[in-house]
Amino acid sequence: MALSQSEVLAGLAEIVNDETGIAADAVALEKSFVDDLDIDSISMMTIVVNAEDKFGVKIPDEEVKNLITVGDAVDFIVGAQG
Amino acid sequence: MSHPQLNQYTAVQFSRIYGLGAARGDLIVSNDEVAGPIDSSDEWIRQRTGIIERRRASANLSLMDMAVDASQQAIAAAGIDPSEIGAVLFSTITHPHQTPSAAALLADKIGANPAPAFDISAACAGYCYGIAQADALVRSGMAKYVLVVGGEKLSDFIDPTDRTISFLLGDGAGAAIVGPSDTPGISPTVWGSDGSHWDAVGMSASLLELRDGTTAWPTLRQEGQTVFRWAVWEMAKVAKKALEVAGVEAEDLDALVTHQANIRIIDELAKQLKLPENVVVARDIVHTGNTSAASVPLAMHALLKSGEVKSGGLALQIGFGAGLAFGAQVVVMP
Ligand SMILES: CC(C)(COP(=O)(O)OP(=O)(O)OC[C@H]1O[C@@H](n2cnc3c(N)ncnc32)[C@H](O)[C@@H]1OP(=O)(O)O)[C@@H](O)C(=O)NCCC(=O)NCCS
Numbered sequence: 001m002a003l004s005q006s007e008v009l010a011g012l013a014e015i016v017n018d019e020t021g022i023a024a025d026a027v028a029l030e031k032s033f034v035d036d037l038d039i040d041s042i043s044m045m046t047i048v049v050n051a052e053d054k055f056g057v058k059i060p061d062e063e064v065k066n067l068i069t070v071g072d073a074v075d076f077i078v079g080a081q082g
Numbered sequence: 083m084s085h086p087q088l089n090q091y092t093a094v095q096f097s098r099i100y101g102l103g104a105a106r107g108d109l110i111v112s113n114d115e116v117a118g119p120i121d122s123s124d125e126w127i128r129q130r131t132g133i134i135e136r137r138r139a140s141a142n143l144s145l146m147d148m149a150v151d152a153s154q155q156a157i158a159a160a161g162i163d164p165s166e167i168g169a170v171l172f173s174t175i176t177h178p179h180q181t182p183s184a185a186a187l188l189a190d191k192i193g194a195n196p197a198p199a200f201d202i203s204a205a206c207a208g209y210c211y212g213i214a215q216a217d218a219l220v221r222s223g224m225a226k227y228v229l230v231v232g233g234e235k236l237s238d239f240i241d242p243t244d245r246t247i248s249f250l251l252g253d254g255a256g257a258a259i260v261g262p263s264d265t266p267g268i269s270p271t272v273w274g275s276d277g278s279h280w281d282a283v284g285m286s287a288s289l290l291e292l293r294d295g296t297t298a299w300p301t302l303r304q305e306g307q308t309v310f311r312w313a314v315w316e317m318a319k320v321a322k323k324a325l326e327v328a329g330v331e332a333e334d335l336d337a338l339v340t341h342q343a344n345i346r347i348i349d350e351l352a353k354q355l356k357l358p359e360n361v362v363v364a365r366d367i368v369h370t371g372n373t374s375a376a377s378v379p380l381a382m383h384a385l386l387k388s389g390e391v392k393s394g395g396l397a398l399q400i401g402f403g404a405g406l407a408f409g410a411q412v413v414v415m416p
Pocket residue numbers: 041042120121122123126130131206245246247249250283304305306307309310343344372402403404
């Protein structure tokens with residue numbers, strides 16, 4: 001069954017926390033990965049591969065640069081679920 | 083028609099690495115020196131790659147010079163005579179002749195002539211490919227001792243204005259002698275390739291394009307994100323598989339010696355493997371840079387030399403890169 005927006009957000013926040021140490025509750029939809037959360041391009045890639053695995057979706061390289069905010073990533077994952 | 087029964091090689095049960103040798107470029111090149119032409123900075127390079135400086139070879143130090151130096155150290159460490167070497171395998175992507183091989187010249191220079199000698203083209207996976215073949219040659223009885231060298235003078239094939247890979251690269255050579263053993267010293271190898279990403283890392287153009295004047299001097303290039311994602315994700319699976327086929331758990335290891343591509347890849351791999359704290363993770367990249375085929379033996383040599391890991395320790399070694407190609411095995415450190 002497809003996960004809801006809030007379930008994906010919670011799962012993503014867990015990955016971000018695990019990869020970067022940022023508190024999960026700081027990972028809110030409107031936050032920008034780079035500007036607000038200070039996540040660099042390399043951490044972004046490790047978050048992406050872990051998210052692909054966790055949510056069973058493909059996030060192509062070309063797509064990653066469009067994922068500016070946490071909300072962008074959540075929406076993409078919600079939409080990409082089977 | 084009847085004929086006499088053929089002789090075949092008599093197999094040996096086990097093999098191990100007898101000794102290692104290491105030679106690094108004679109120049110220490112700082113991040114500040116490479117940052118200018120790519121509008122980068124010491125801080126950016128340290129943060130994204132872990133590299134503080136890389137070793138490069140001056141004009142007077144050739145790939146062959148470094149390979150001979152490393153090989154002679156490995157032969158001395160193994161305590162064998164070079165005439166006992168039954169095969170020389172040289173993994174390199176920077177030997178500047180299409181033919182003849184670098185290995186034949188190396189064999190002659192170190193006193194192993196007339197041993198069979200050939201080059202391996204598997205880029206950053208090349209040393210682990212070499213160990214796999216050496217293990218097979220020794221255990222099949224085809225060769226008593228095999229010299230495996232991973233060596234590169236990558237600085238001959240970089241473009242200082244390229245942001246994708248050149249700033250990572252260094253020069254060096256690492257060597258190992260593999261021979262017969264009473265106890266198991268080299269696990270089965272997990273190796274393979276994925277040519278569907280043939281373009282992800284490699285030369286910017288072919289020699290034919292150079293001949294036709296349609297390209298400048300070809301240099302190394304990569305799609306950093308594609309390679310990074312493949313390295314952390316697929317290589318974690320390969321590393322886990324290597325542990326499984328070796329019959330060991332992550333906590334049985336003394337060291338993790340990965341190809342030194344980027345410290346962030348190394349750290350992520352260690353994390354995916356859930357390595358306990360006491361397993362030493364090789365981070366030779368910090369002062370050596372990425373030396374492609376040389377990086378695994380250089381990194382293992384450094385761990386042994388500093389005493390961080392003792393001889394007899396178990397190491398998971400894994401190489402991965404252009405091809406794409408990968409190889410991993412668990413070895414007893416010499
Ligand atoms: C090469 C590598 C460090 C580049 O890092 P990256 O995070 O992928 O870089 P990106 O191309 O996404 O660029 C991210 C930002 O840094 C900038 N940037 C890229 N390369 C840069 C460099 N060398 N110096 C400074 N800034 C650089 C980009 O312009 C971009 O800035 P922007 O966000 O303002 O547009 C990284 O991809 C990598 O290590 N890949 C692994 C591959 C590897 O090690 N292979 C070895 C062969 S086996």
